[in-house]
Amino acid sequence: MPTPQNHPVPDLSEVTPAAWREANQQLLAKAVGEWCFEDMLKAVDTGEGGYRIDLDSGTSYAFRATVGAFGWLRVDPRSLTRTATSMLGNSIAEPAWDAQQFLLEAASTLGTDPSTVATYFTELSATLAVDAARITHGGETVAELLDLGHSELECRMTGHNLLVANKGRIGFSATDVRRYAPESAQPLTLQWVAVHRGLAEFRGTSELSEEAILARELDESTRARFTAVLEAAGADPQGYVWMPVHPWQWDHAVQILHAADIAQQRIIPLGESQDAYLPGQSIRTMANVGTPDRYDVKLPLKILNTLVWRGIPPHCTMGAPVVTQWLRGLVERDPFLTDTCRTVFLGEVASVTVRHPYLTKLPDAPYQHLETLGCIWRDSVTARKDADERVRTFASLLHVDHTGDAFVAALVRSSGLEPQEWLRRLFDTLLVPILHVLYRYGVTFNPHGQNTLLGYDENNVPVRLYLKDFVDDVCVSFTDVPERGAEPDGHDHVLPRKHPSIIKQHVMDQVFVGHFRYLAPLCAEQLGVPEKTFWSLVRQTILDFQKRNPELAERFAEYDLLTPEIPRYGLNRDRIVVTRYGDRALRHALYPNGTHPNPLAEG
Structure with a gap:
């Protein structure tokens, strides 16, 4: 099977200096925003949308950012400057773009050790190499991506949005990346x-x-x-x-x-x-x-x-x-x-x-x-979808092509609907089944962007939800829920039991913090839907569900998605500061570090 047309295989050795610089600048902005978001770094508000980070190394980084949901700073990559004391003793500000240099200068402030920094540097470098190769070789526009099937579209995505070094792949060589990584879109036999x-x-x-x-x-x-x-x-x-x-x-x-x-x-x-x-x-x-x-x-x-x-x-x-x-x-x-929902569970x-x-x-x-x-x-x-149905990952909504056009904007334009109406359809399609399973059964999945898929009609309007990756990602509340009936067994490893506050946090972290946090500003910029309106629509979807199901009132309080503050779970912090790279006998649980303000708490 040939490589899909118009999709060149990224070659990590064929990267232009301009592409390397652009990939670094984008990743630097992401690192600054996410590490501040997880409280690993402190950003000082300098007024009029300006911020500054002072590092223990004596270097400062200044930038412009807009404040998004949950207190997130959305950093403008082009605004980043670096100030360091020169040999003559004076401070000189220069454009900042080097993400690897930033990691080394921030290491002491982050509170990690040289061994962790060196290994994380490898993950960061691997991520940059893939990103720069993608920029060098280009790719399809989002309008062209509308015609791709589920598997081919997956190969165009750029990795986990929460994680800075999201394509570390320690163990893969450059040749392995070219042969087996999804962005290479190379078919393989088993x-x-x-x-x-x-x-x-x-x-x-x-x-x-x-x-x-x-x-x-x-x-x-x-x-x-x-x-x-x-x-x-x-x-x-x-x-x-x-x-x-x-x-x-x-x-x-x-x-x-x-x-x-x-x-x-x-x-x-x-x-x-x-x-x-x-x-x-x-x-x-x-x-x-x-x-x-x-x-x-x-x-x-x-x-x-x-x-x-x-x-x-x-x-x-x-x-x-x-x-x-x-x-x-x-x-x-x-x-x-x-x-009613026609929800599809892609069973293992x-x-x-x-x-x-x-x-x-x-x-x-x-x-x-x-x-x-x-x-x-x-x-x-393919075996479960309708003949005229397009199925795409939830994560694909966040994809932005080399022209700066967002995939979600292309979907809305092709649908013929007003942006707010399309978003209402999206929120109903995505959230209602998740809310139903959460409130009715005390069950949640790990509904992040790759595990959650959306089925679209011929006009690219969302119509139903697909869920996958159940084992080890399905959690049930340890409270008694008669609607669940007889459960598979009592072993935590097969069906983990957790406190209701942890159960609902899966939805908060994976859907709202991990996805809508990024989708809302895209909709503001490219669809003209203000962020406040976006979150009001999400909140209204939850309230409408609760109004239609008054018999579940006690569960709404038990799994409160509208609370003013939610715990902060930092994935980047876990890797760089908490877990680091020590070998462990078991995968470990994340622990909260402070809280975020919840944009769903207010109408």
Whole structure:
């Protein structure tokens, strides 16, 4: 399958000086804004929209910014200046654009250590290299992006909006980025292996057997070819679980960490399957573009990206089909979700779990070494959408092309609706199902921009919500909620129980802080909808839902989205100051650091 037309593959070695400078300037502005937002740096108000940061290194950065929702400073990249004392003793202000220099000068003020700074520098540099390559090579306009399918559009996105170093990918080489990163839009084929049943366990939802998965995912000739490989090795084909492996992972992790299993034929390589896949923004989840109705597949990668090692924990592979079965039961019994909203839950329907035979016996072994082999099959968007429906990630609304035009503006223009009416449709489509599940069942997802998708009609008007990534991201309140019925089990790792204040924080952080905070100013600039109006429309959507469901009044108070202050959870702060880069046995929980003013608290 060729690279999609008009989408050059970013080559990190072919970057112009101007593109490098522009990428740095944009990332510097993002770093200043986000690190101030997370209270890692203090911005002094100098009046008339001006601000200054004084660093312990003796350097100061000045800039202009507008104050957005939650107290966020939206920094103008072109306004940044740097002032440092020269050899002659006088202070000289100069245009500031070097994000790497800023990191080093801010390190002491941030309160981190040299080892963390050096590793974070690597993540920052990797992010800059990709951003600069994108600027050098250009890309489609947002009007052209309207015609792309879900998987192809995913390849045009630019990474996690909350995180500054959002394309760190420690473990990938420049060649790996070109071959496997989503922005390269390079289709890949998957290596398949047979894992002895003494090591591997298959699980599926009630309607899916192991044989059914293989029949759906592999054509008859491929299954025959793989069977012949096992028979030639003197192995019983029925004594093994078959599963795909990412080619990078097979080369860099599986053949190394599982060398003993391969040597003793507990793992037998079968060869490549025929279908082509495109990686999404998470890299490890891929959509089948060769046979789109087949399942998406989520595979572990032993790379560090956006805060964690991108393996798949065994408790996730084990629990995925169980959680999917339970959630589908809730949805199918709820006519409001099924018939009125037509919400789609992209279930994680089957999985294979493989535990390392030696390292699992090591107490407190770092999790990066324990999550190297396994897979999850998920419903594909193509198999669930209507024929005339376009499905796009929630995150795509924030995309801005090289001309400065926002994707959300292109969608609104093509819809023929007034901007405020289009936004009302968006908020109803997105928020009402999320609010319903939150208030009715005490359940929430991790509805960030990649996990949340929107279905659009032929006029690019939002009409329904798609949700995915359930296991380990679905949380339920530990309060008694009769509507939930019998839950899958009582183990926290399969279905985490949390306080209602934490449950509702998932919605606050992922939808409002993590997405609407950025969408509101885009709508103000490009659609003429003032930020205050934007947030009033969001608030009204919540109030209208509450008015229609008075029987849930106690839940509205329990999961209060309109409270004046919300806790601050800083992802960048967690990486640079709290967690740093020490190896851990488990992924850790975030802890709040202060509060933000909530723009939904006032009409």
